[in-house]
Amino acid sequence: MKFNVAVLGAGVGTQHADIIASQPDSFRLSHLCDLDLDRAAKAASASPDCILTTDLDAVLDSPDVDIVDICLPPHLHFDVAIRALRSGKHVIAEKPYVGSLAETRLIAEAVKATDKQVFPVFQYRYGPGYRQLRALMDSGLAGTPYAIALETHWQRGTAYYAAPWRGTWAGEMGGTVLSHAIHIHNLAEHIAGPAMEVNALLDTTVMGNETEDTAAIGWRASSGALVSSSITVGAAGNASRLRACFSGLTAESSDQPYRIAEGKWTFTATDPERQSEVDAVVQATPDGPIRFAGYFADIAAKLNGRPDEFLPDLNEATQSIALVTAIYASDRFGKRIKLPLPQDHPMYGGWKP
Numbered sequence: 001m002k003f004n005v006a007v008l009g010a011g012v013g014t015q016h017a018d019i020i021a022s023q024p025d026s027f028r029l030s031h032l033c034d035l036d037l038d039r040a041a042k043a044a045s046a047s048p049d050c051i052l053t054t055d056l057d058a059v060l061d062s063p064d065v066d067i068v069d070i071c072l073p074p075h076l077h078f079d080v081a082i083r084a085l086r087s088g089k090h091v092i093a094e095k096p097y098v099g100s101l102a103e104t105r106l107i108a109e110a111v112k113a114t115d116k117q118v119f120p121v122f123q124y125r126y127g128p129g130y131r132q133l134r135a136l137m138d139s140g141l142a143g144t145p146y147a148i149a150l151e152t153h154w155q156r157g158t159a160y161y162a163a164p165w166r167g168t169w170a171g172e173m174g175g176t177v178l179s180h181a182i183h184i185h186n187l188a189e190h191i192a193g194p195a196m197e198v199n200a201l202l203d204t205t206v207m208g209n210e211t212e213d214t215a216a217i218g219w220r221a222s223s224g225a226l227v228s229s230s231i232t233v234g235a236a237g238n239a240s241r242l243r244a245c246f247s248g249l250t251a252e253s254s255d256q257p258y259r260i261a262e263g264k265w266t267f268t269a270t271d272p273e274r275q276s277e278v279d280a281v282v283q284a285t286p287d288g289p290i291r292f293a294g295y296f297a298d299i300a301a302k303l304n305g306r307p308d309e310f311l312p313d314l315n316e317a318t319q320s321i322a323l324v325t326a327i328y329a330s331d332r333f334g335k336r337i338k339l340p341l342p343q344d345h346p347m348y349g350g351w352k353p
């Protein structure tokens with residue numbers, strides 16, 4: 001079956017629209033909605049019959065739309081997702097998919113009531129490096145994860161923060177924890193299981209915005225692995241990196257920001273005599289579509305009842321929001337935070353100060 005997709009927002013929505021156009025057996029870009037019609041037209045340039053509009057309500061009401069793809073600023077995600085579900089659409093939701101644990105519960109209830117699906121965007125896993133690590137984990141060669149170190153050392157300046165919603169609690173709903181490191185944090189949780197207890201220090205030293213731009217975070221994953229994450233937008237250049245020490249091997253990702261799973265990863269056996277077994281698994285791991293192409297291919301598989309590769313589900317999205325909440329809570333209250341958070345936790349309804 002082929003699905004009509006309406007993309008809302010023409011920033012990263014441009015990349016979504018290009019991928020939709022490149023998978024014509026599965027998707028058709030029916031609408032591109034943005035307050036800036038010129039931007040919408042550029043974003044939809046690969047789909048000449050796409051309707052360009054500024055009217056979000058008309059898109060949500062249109063019977064021709066099967067999937068609403070939300071690429072709007074974060075403060076709009078929850079309301080638009082709920083309205084889209086109630087209009088009988090599936091939803092693709094850019095990160096952060098909602099702004100609180102309470103909202104994750106309301107989305108789950110709406111999914112149940114409408115029998116529609118919500119697909120949270122986590123595209124870092126779609127690339128050869130991650131596929132090789134997953135194959136090594138599935139083969140048993142990786143073994144127990146002990147420690148994972150994450151770096152999100154990016155450079156962002158005043159031009160980036162000129163968009164009025166960025167760097168604010170009302171618009172972005174968070175800073176670099178919510179916007180930049182959320183993908184690599186999701187990848188670490190995908191590898192080692194959800195965070196169970198969290199310690200965090202956040203700061204605003206680089207930009208002086210309302211929301212954090214630098215962080216040092218540590219957490220214990222459900223597998224027992226200890227994860228540390230260093231984040232700043234004040235680096236020279238842009239690098240993201242994941243280094244995971246398992247009992248059987250140490251994996252190190254490429255340092256390509258946004259594309260961490262794509263560059264060359266290295267896998268070093270703890271016991272040098274087993275390096276050839278590790279290398280054999282890496283060499284035998286098949287390629288697949290990368291980044292958003294892999295993610296959208298997985299959505300098409302899921303909606304058509306075929307097995308997906310590793311499509312992120314709502315549980316993962318909720319874990320991601322739980323980790324974000326715990327990070328803000330740890331910094332704000334100066335405490336180690338245990339997960340899951342109870343519904344009467346002061347930040348269950350959101351982390352905005």
Ligand SMILES: NC(=O)c1ccc[n+]([C@@H]2O[C@H](COP(=O)([O-])OP(=O)(O)OC[C@H]3O[C@@H](n4cnc5c(N)ncnc54)[C@H](O)[C@@H]3O)[C@@H](O)[C@H]2O)c1
Pocket residue numbers: 008009010011012013033034035036039054056071072073074094095096121123163179258
């Ligand atoms: N997955 C990723 O790698 C990735 C990368 C970048 C951004 N994002 C996420 O995507 C979202 C958008 O970020 P961006 O960088 O594209 O922002 P952006 O500001 O470049 O684009 C957002 C667009 O939404 C439009 N818009 C705002 N309100 C609207 C409304 N009511 N109706 C119609 N259009 C409206 C704006 O005109 C703007 O063109 C954010 O949540 C961000 O975190 C994800």
